[in-house]
């Protein structure tokens with residue numbers, strides 16, 4: 152019997168086992184002191200997370216989706232405005248735009264990195280464009296040189312959807328404060344994950360950070376004094392305490408993710424294609440994504456061999472019913488995102504994977520692909 156009985160796509164349990172003592176203590180402390188909303192752990196975490204991003208300010212909010220929506224709202228983006236977003240992303244990127252009343256303009260991605268194609272973004276700029284919302288997909292920063300130039304030339308904001316990219320860098324600079332502001336998600340499965348929903352807005356612009364905090368906390372300037380109509384989207388004390396513990400491990404965990412990606416790459420090179428890395432990017436590998444033929448069957452074969460995989464994402468945004476009204480009618484042409492959606496396969500990726508696990512996964516994938524190509528000969 153192989154000792155590889157089953158390998159999950161992500162394993163939050165094994166991470167908890169490693170830091171259980173610290174986490175349990177942080178949770179108990181928060182409850183004992185009734186620091187549920189606001190409190191010292193939140194203030195400490197916000198400061199440490201801003202430092203981690205080499206940015207001036209971080210504001211804890213309810214989720215990554217809220218973070219994006221709050222940034223757009225704080226920038227005054229709303230009805231009549233357009234925001235350019237990539238097609239290969241999680242729905243939240245588009246939701247944030249629609250929720251503030253603006254119009255998402257969905258553009259194609261680069262076929263090699265699957266990040267937003269700067270040329271497609273350039274062609275999509277109109278008089279109504281107010282921002283480019285660039286996603287750092289799978290932990291790899293989008294082309295921030297081209298996008299910064301484009302935003303400057305067009306006089307629009309560059310906002311980063313950094314939900315998958317805590318600690319990633321571009322030309323040696325950490326994401327988060329390269330654009331005007333960035334939205335981070337602490338959804339449990341993200342590189343930095345809470346034990347529930349949580350997110351943060353990061354920016355070098357203190358005024359923007361203050362506006363986000365105002366709106367996210369009922370628009371209040373004092374307990375019962377409300378300056379604007381706000382909402383409730385706060386990072387709670389328990390999640391902040393948990394995130395503070397985990398943040399101390401982030402650099403180590405991201406380093407391990409890079410090692411895992413390198414090992415996958417060296418085992419698969421020449422036989423399997425995978426998402427390309429831009430030389431200017433330093434990814435934190437939220438996911439390691441390969442391109443395989445006959446993807447759904449390969450997935451089933453791997454599952455039979457005890458290896459769980461994922462697909463991020465099977466339906467690009469411009470094919471989603473929810474966003475149909477924002478897509479031009481003549482979309483019969485195949486986008487790079489469409490081609491990718493048929494072939495992408497996310498392999499198990501979490502810092503606790505052993506080298507032995509990685510080699511085993513790579514071997515099984517190569518074996519499954521060989522068996523399939525023999526059968527189709």
Ligand SMILES: *Cc1c(COP(=O)(O)O)cnc(C)c1O
Nearest residue numbers: 214215216241243314336337338
């Ligand atoms: C996870 C994610 C979000 C949303 O974050 P939540 O915390 O789940 O709301 C937004 N954009 C991308 C690219 C994501 O992966």
